[in-house]
Amino acid sequence: MTVDRMAYGGRGVGRVDGYVVFVSDTAPGDRVRARLWRVKSGYAEADLVAVESPSVLRTAPPCPHFGPCGGCAWQHLDYGAQVTAKEDIVRESLTHLAGLRDIEVLPIVRMTDPWYYRNRMEFTFHSDGTLGLHRRGAFDKIVPIETCLLQSPATNEILRIVGDWARERGLSRYDARAHTGLLRQLVVREGKRTGEIMVGLVTTAPEVPGTDTLAARLTTAVPRITGILHGINPGVSDGLPLARVSVVAGRPYLKEELAGFQFHIGLETFFQTNTVQAGRLVEVVEAMADLAGGEAVLDLYCGIGTFSLPLARRARRVCGIEIAPQAVEAARENAALNQVANVEFVAGDVRRLLPEVVGRTGRPHLLVLDPPRSGAGSRVMRKIVDAGAPRIVYVSCNPTTLAPDLADLVRGGYAVRAVQPLDQFPHTYHVECAVLLERAGPPQPA
């Protein structure tokens, strides 16, 4: 078959006798042989057997771990082809999943330099002695990493030092099946604007011999390290929050700048992963918001205030709603740190709090939302329609959940005015999108 396009999820898509087939590790324009492994009524999934005639959009992946490593799935695609594919995915989702016709999707905001862009990486210690990233499609296996092109060359040096230290000390590694072992993760965070680096070691228990030696080696080799932290996670799941975080050396937070504001980022604090593109996303949201100074703004799913603080510069007041108490605390600290007085952050579920906040503060002039990957869903969309803001900016990291939410807003009386995709995650299939909607008529039930 010939691969026509890339799909959300990362696989190539083609048609065989009109029948849709998804094949991984392919590029648009490839002529491939593939073996079907799942056949459904509307589509089939296949494994790549051989590329008979490679696409001109293919390029040699520069990373030695590309393929087995689950970090990047699109390094075999030329960067221009990656961003075109992302624009197409956004267009396809809005047309086919939301039924939105005649919507212009603006050219994607791409990265000038799409390498070393991440400000946070998390590596896993595996019971087989390796330290690396999860193997593609196998979350209990690790690909040992020597060089990663996503964060910064300093990260590779940190990986090597921590890996050597753990081996020399003979420290046990966490085994997720047996729930035994000490070392779990190595987290590296980097302030892309400030140059500061934070190293976090996550273990199952508090007693870890030799962390002082490790700290001395790290700070000597990488003087940009301003904090070395130790987090304890005795639980079964790898997720946050950690049971405890202590400082081994330096400061408990990293300084970073975004959109002209300072942020203090702890080991667990959520922060947009690509600082450069997050800055451009804030600019897009500000341009879409088009505030004049007297407006009341609601920022739903506001996290640590990434949009709330910049929007407050040109609004009368901004109210952010966020479910994670640590994020709300960080947002309040960030507001104080930057002397922004006209923002308020409320902790709780958007679904419950939105009507309450609107009842208290009145109809917002602008409503911004940036929900998690799963989208906000119909019930929240109904409440957003009821809130009656004349203008909405919807920021999404998943076009397949954005589409049904937009369809609800359009049914509720809004019109899509602009769709701006952004590439926040080069070499992966992920695509960010900011959408401007305006109320086209009187509110309708969604």
Ligand SMILES: C[S@@+](CC[C@H](N)C(=O)[O-])C[C@H]1O[C@@H](n2cnc3c(N)ncnc32)[C@H](O)[C@@H]1O
């Ligand atoms: C994609 S992040 C947006 C973060 C934010 N815009 C920022 O840049 O800091 C989604 C946020 O929604 C929050 N969240 C998830 N479900 C929520 C809910 N039901 N109500 C309020 N916030 C929620 C998460 O904790 C997370 O901070």
